[in-house]
Amino acid sequence: MNETLLLIGDRAVSTGEAVIAVAGLFFLILLVMTVALWRNARARAEAEAAAAERGHEMEARIADLLKTQSEMTGRMQTMAEVFGSRQSDLTRALAERLDGLGHRLGQSMSQSSKDTQTNLSQLNERLALIDRAQKSIQDLTGQVSGLQQVLANKQTRGAFGQGRMEAIISDGLPAGSYTLQATLSTGTRPDCLIHMPNEAPGLVVDAKFPLEGFTRFREAETPERAQQAAQQVRRDISKHVQDISERYFIPGETQDTAFLFVPSEAIFADLHEHFDDIVQKAHRARVVIVSPALLVLSIQIVQTVLRDVRMREEALVIQREVAHLADDTNRLRDRVLKLQNHFGQATKDVEQILISSDKIIKRGGKIEALEFDDVPRDGETGRSSSQNAAE
Template sequence: MTDFIARLTAFFAAQPPVLIAVIAAVAILIAGAPILRRGSDRAADEAQEQLSELIRLQSEMQGRLSAMTEAFSTRQGELNQAVNQRLDGMSHRIGATIAEQTKSTHDNLRQLQERLAVIDAAQNNIQTLAKDVVGLQAILSNKQTRGAFGQGRMETIIADGLPIGAYAFQSTLSNGSRPDCTVRMPNGAPPLVIDAKFPLEAWNAFREATAPEARRSAGQQFRRDLEVHIRDIAEKYLIAGETQDTAFMFVPSESIFAEIHEHFEASVQKAQRARIVIVSPSLLMLSIQVIQAVLKDQRMREQAHLIQGEVALLMEDLGRLDERTRKLQAHFLAAQKDVEQIVTSNEKLARRGGRIAALELEAPASAEAEPMPNSSPRVNPQPVESRTGLLKLRVVDED
């Protein structure tokens, strides 16, 4: 009995723990079977039946466990396949997204680099402009360089608008003064004087003043400096018989010119009474263009006799051209008459040739074998009509 229990235990060693416990209980019942037999054989039979039922249930349980294991394996395979497919799809989408993001990042970086390059170029230009502005400020802060700046603009306008010899810079007058520019006027009139100086310090103080009192004080100072400068121009450059009775005071800025006429109308009126005209760059350019037109008209009047002589020579050349044209026309008319006569002769020859081509000549039969020497027309060898032993041949013109 002990061996049977050992074999039974070894057989179910690989079974689940619950089943092993059941088998152990059954073994104990079998081990105590002699005692139970002595007590009751019927109980032993019932135990045997229960053991058989337990074995049958264990077999069914093993079958169910195998089916469940196989089902679980199948489901696990399908789950693994679905998970792998989803992982592959997600990996593909993630890879595509990463590639797009990488390309977009590269494009953005390239555009950013281009914009940074443009910004660097603009910054360099701004730095250069700032240096130029600083230099211009330094120029305008110095009286001598400020005068050179205003005179430079004025000289550029004059040199661009007038021919060489029609103006002079820093020429000396009879009273020893040296105006910035003198413009030669037509018809031997005295030259026009242009002054390029301007009280810029007082103007800057007036423009930068913000408080009412400071602005009023700066305005009065600028008015005094402007009127003093106007009086100096009138006293130095308006010389009777040597210069024009009107002079130009050049203002190197359109905005300054506009504000002077807006805020200092009394000074402008005083300058006009003193025959001093305040001009901006555009007004100076317009005046120079008018002077240039007047000078051009004067030169044309001075050269009028030369123009008349050239026109007379031109008329002589036109007369000779007309005479030669008429001679050529006569030659053409004669040639046309000759051509018309040639055409008439050609038409007569054509009609005569047509009549010759339409003729029918009679010749003996032997003439068919002997062609006529030195004859331009060709005889058609085909017989047309045969009467009284004579053969009529048709003469055909080869032309």
């Protein structure tokens, strides 16, 4: 047993020591295993206890869940009943709304149908108006073509301008305030002579505007032809303005200004747009180029002047009549004063008469109040003294 079994470093280990060490190691291992088994048993017991507690808790939770489930079931039934009743109400409300919507939709459809029929009828009426307007435009086109044919001829064009000028003047002025084709002292005959008020010189209106150059100017296809036509327009208008100033300006008989009538607004606009130098030259020569609209405005101004002159004349007549009326009023006042004096005297006489009548009435009252012995008493005869006095 004391034999050396092994060497550990410098120390020799005997067999007995080795056996003891092995036995101690075995005992230590056994002790460790016992402790481990005890710990495992304890842990298992604790786990079983915990599991039991958990089982109780699970049972309690399951009971709570069952209770909650039963409550939820009751609530679900209640909600199902509520939802059922609400669903029936909703179904009824939806049915009522659908019925109302169908009714309104039917009314809307009928109203839309009526509106559509009304719009179609109005559309038919408008189409009829458009047809009539188109027919009128076609007629107007024919009239314009006829007007172009009229304006193509110089004589008919002059007659057209003369007629339009006469229509404007005759519509705006009274019959005695103008003369057509009047003969002046020099033997010339303007198209119209407007008589001015207060024996002032007359105003000459000429309607023979040259249009040949304008026709060529509008129909020119090249700039060269347009330039040639423009030169012709300038020559014709300058020559016509000079003729008017030489023939119709007579001192003391006509005004030193004359009107040159253009029968077309379009030509008047082209004249001011393309030939402003000719217009200014005519103004310097005291020849005013007027369109139909300007002639109407000028005639209205002349009519206003004539009306003012007539009003002044009538005002003088009214003034004379007012003076006579004032004289008559003064005479009437004198006569009324005299009548007032007579009435005053008559009033005084009436007052004197009233005073005398009051005195007579007072004296009659005194006489009535007197009593006489031979007159019976009122009680004896049953008659009053006043009745006796009356008899």
